[in-house]
Amino acid sequence: MNKRGDLSITLLVFMIFTLCLFSLVAMIYNLRTVDEKVVNPDFIGKVYLQEDRTRSLLDTILEKSAVEAYSSLAVESSGKDYKDFFKNANDLNLEARTRENFIMKFQGMKFQEDYMKKVAELTNFNLKIENGVIKADLGESYFHENATIEEIKGIKKVLGIVYKPGKYPQGTLMIDAGYKPEISSSFELDKLGLVSFDKLKSVIESCKKDANCLQNNLGNFDVVINANKVVLKTKKSFMIGTEFRVIEISMQVS
Numbered sequence: 001m002n003k004r005g006d007l008s009i010t011l012l013v014f015m016i017f018t019l020c021l022f023s024l025v026a027m028i029y030n031l032r033t034v035d036e037k038v039v040n041p042d043f044i045g046k047v048y049l050q051e052d053r054t055r056s057l058l059d060t061i062l063e064k065s066a067v068e069a070y071s072s073l074a075v076e077s078s079g080k081d082y083k084d085f086f087k088n089a090n091d092l093n094l095e096a097r098t099r100e101n102f103i104m105k106f107q108g109m110k111f112q113e114d115y116m117k118k119v120a121e122l123t124n125f126n127l128k129i130e131n132g133v134i135k136a137d138l139g140e141s142y143f144h145e146n147a148t149i150e151e152i153k154g155i156k157k158v159l160g161i162v163y164k165p166g167k168y169p170q171g172t173l174m175i176d177a178g179y180k181p182e183i184s185s186s187f188e189l190d191k192l193g194l195v196s197f198d199k200l201k202s203v204i205e206s207c208k209k210d211a212n213c214l215q216n217n218l219g220n221f222d223v224v225i226n227a228n229k230v231v232l233k234t235k236k237s238f239m240i241g242t243e244f245r246v247i248e249i250s251m252q253v254s
Contacts, residue, residue: 050115051181054138057106058185062127062136063192065101067238067247069094070194074249082204082230085251091198095129102127102136119183132196137184193220193236194247204230209253221249228252 077089103122111117124139189196195203195218207213209230214223221232232249240247 050113051183054116054119054183055185057109058136058138058183061102061105062098062134062185063187064239065105066094066098066134066189067192067194068240069097069101070189071238071240071247073097073197074247078248078250079229080251082201082251082253086197086201089197089249090201091129091196094197095127095134098129098134099127129196132189132199133186134189135184135186137182139182190220193234193238195220200249204251204253228254 073089073093077085103125106122107120109120111120119138122138125136126139127134127136129135200218203214203217207217209225209228211223211225214225214230214232215221218232220236221234224231224233230251230253234247237244237246
C-alpha cells in the first residue's frame with residue numbers, strides 16, 4: 001500500500017475543496033455587491049431628478065421674470081428725460097419687480113409633488129442684482145424618497161443622507177431618506193442680451209448723443225439718434241407674455 005500516494009491524493013482533494021469553497025464565497029459576495037450597485041443608483045437618480053427639476057424651474061422662471069420686469073420698466077419710463085428715466089428704470093427697481101414676478105409665477109404653478117409644494121413656499125427665497133448679475137437662491141431644499149433599508153445601503157457618503165426612520169403599511173421597515181442641497185441660479189444681464197440699468201445710465205451720461213460711443217458700449221442694442229431722442233432696441237428678441245419681441249428703450253438726451 002502506497003501511503004505516500006494516498007496522502008498526496010488527500011491533499012489534492014482538500015486543496016480542490018478549499019478552492020471551490022473560496023470561489024463560492026467570492027461569487028456570493030460579488031452578487032451582493034452587484035445587487036447594491038444596481039439598486040442604489042436607481043434610488044439616487046430619483047432624488048437627483050427632484051433637484052434637477054427644481055434647478056431647471058428656477059433658471060427658467062428667473063430669466064422670464066427678469067426680462068418681463070426689464071421690459072415693463074423700459075415701457076413705463078419711455079420718452080422721458082434720461083434723468084427721470086433712471087429714477088424709475090434702475091437696478092433697485094428691477095430687482096424688486098423681478099422678485100415680485102418670480103414669486104407670482106412660481107407660486108402660481110400647480111405642483112402635484114409634495115417636495116415641489118414645499119419648495120414653492122419660498123421660505124428662504126432670496127434675490128439680488130449686483131454689478132449686472134442677477135442672483136437668486138431657494139435656500140436649503142429637502143429632496144427625499146421613501147426607500148427600504150436595502151435600497152439605501154452604502155449611499156450615505158454619496159448624498160449626505162438625512163435619515164427619518166418610520167413604520168409603513170404592512171409592517172414594512174422603510175426610511176425617508178434625502179439630502180439638502182443649496183439651490184441657486186445666476187446670470188449676467190449682458191450675456192442675456194440686455195444691460196443693467198445702472199450701467200446704461202453711466203454710458204448715457206458719458207456718451208450723451210454720440211451714436212458711435214453708444215454703439216461701442218452697448219453691443220446688445222441697435223442705436224438710433226433722432227434729434228434729442230436716443231432709441232435703443234435689443235438685437236435679441238425675448239418671450240414677453242405670449243410673444244417674442246425686442247425691448248425698446250427711449251429717452252430724451254440734451
